[in-house]
Amino acid sequence: ILQVWGSPDSLHRLPVHPLWQSPLTIPGGTRQSPINIQWRDSVYDPFLKPLKISYDPTTCLHIWNNGYSFLVEFDDSADRSIIVGGPLENQYRLKQFHFHWGAINEWGSEHTVDSKFYPAELHLVHWNAVVYPTFEEAVMEGNGLAVIGVFLKVNSLSHHEGLQTLVDALPAVKHKFDVFDPSCLIPSCPDYWTYAGSLTTPPLTESVTWIIKKKPIEVDENQLEAFRMLLFTSDGEEEKRMVDNFRPLQPLMNRTVRSSFQ
Ligand SMILES: NS(=O)(=O)c1ccc(S(=O)(=O)c2ccccc2)s1
Numbered sequence: 001i002l003q004v005w006g007s008p009d010s011l012h013r014l015p016v017h018p019l020w021q022s023p024l025t026i027p028g029g030t031r032q033s034p035i036n037i038q039w040r041d042s043v044y045d046p047f048l049k050p051l052k053i054s055y056d057p058t059t060c061l062h063i064w065n066n067g068y069s070f071l072v073e074f075d076d077s078a079d080r081s082i083i084v085g086g087p088l089e090n091q092y093r094l095k096q097f098h099f100h101w102g103a104i105n106e107w108g109s110e111h112t113v114d115s116k117f118y119p120a121e122l123h124l125v126h127w128n129a130v131v132y133p134t135f136e137e138a139v140m141e142g143n144g145l146a147v148i149g150v151f152l153k154v155n156s157l158s159h160h161e162g163l164q165t166l167v168d169a170l171p172a173v174k175h176k177f178d179v180f181d182p183s184c185l186i187p188s189c190p191d192y193w194t195y196a197g198s199l200t201t202p203p204l205t206e207s208v209t210w211i212i213k214k215k216p217i218e219v220d221e222n223q224l225e226a227f228r229m230l231l232f233t234s235d236g237e238e239e240k241r242m243v244d245n246f247r248p249l250q251p252l253m254n255r256t257v258r259s260s261f262q
């Protein structure tokens, strides 16, 4: 059943968040993100390998609010939490994960599928430590980063246990974790789309191999509401709720989205 997301008028009320009002297109950019993934235009590539994910939960450091989103950072000083395979030539080290979400469930994801928004999207950010000595250098190179994108879907009957650990930490935000295994946030279904893109926040560098999981994870309304309680602003400033922290869709230009599934 084609789930229609968002009545037309609610989509017309799509926010243009001040964060993005400035012309944040990269002059001469040819591989910007996010994009709409038109399912029927994606090309099945039988040579794509399964993505192999091996995370060590003890590499988890802390959760914090960086003014764009909240992120959980990992110790990336060794090859302890890595991904390999999929469209990737090398193995990539997990650096951090974060989310993008909307003020209401009609929108919030950065990527769309057949022009449909999800209420939120998780990004797990990895860098190519095989080829580049530092993360900062990898950020500037075409094969420097690999980001796994996972859509979040609201289902009031499905409370996501793993996500709740993060939600419980949000009020404190500056929160130390003992262990957290982010693979619990990734759907077991192996199907994904992949394309060459960019960071979706400054510096917007065209250094990301995007791996977008086809299946969303399901979370309950209260868990998403907890995201919307966060603030863009710091103490003493006039409070601005942290919502709609997603970049507008970018032109596909001369790119093909490949799928790992038929
Ligand atoms: N939304 S996204 O996944 O595309 C993304 C934006 C920024 C990053 S970063 O943390 O790698 C980073 C990179 C350079 C400077 C600061 C942070 S990842």
Ligand SMILES: [Zn+2]
Binding pocket: 098, 099, 100, 123, 200
């Ligand atoms: Zn992101």
